[in-house]
Amino acid sequence: QAQLVESGGGLVQVGDSLRLRCVASGRTFDSYAMAWFRQAPGQTREFVAAISGRSTATYYSDSIKDRFSISRDNAKNTLYLQMNVLKPEDTAVYFCAGTSGLITFRDSDYIDWGRGTQVTVSS
DSSP: OOEEEEEOOEEEETTOOEEEEEEEESSOGGGOEEEEEEEOTTSOOEEEEEEOTTSSOEEEOTTTTTTEEEEEEGGGTEEEEEEOSOOGGGOEEEEEEEESSOOOSOGGGOOEEOOOEEEEEEO
16 A cells, blocks of 8 residues: 655645645555545545656646646656646645556545645635
């Protein structure tokens, strides 16, 4: 089982940017499809973005695809989420997740999860 640790969250203003990081250990990182999900208070967990093991494919939620960018550095076992033009509705706990299967937007397909990092966007 992989260990995933997120960081980079915080309190920002509308229109600001943040870059989230997720450092993985315990698996061969480049064989792992990775994703970001988020969960706002009182809401179900929501898919944000996913990337294949060698970065050949990416998926984005329609709500963020023009503002967020997912990437990875396999040499550093690190996954990133660059978030630009943040909005209050982006406020949530952001989780990274990994799967040894193909890239997917379904949270049930991911077997390893981090504990999350809080992002709060203040208006």
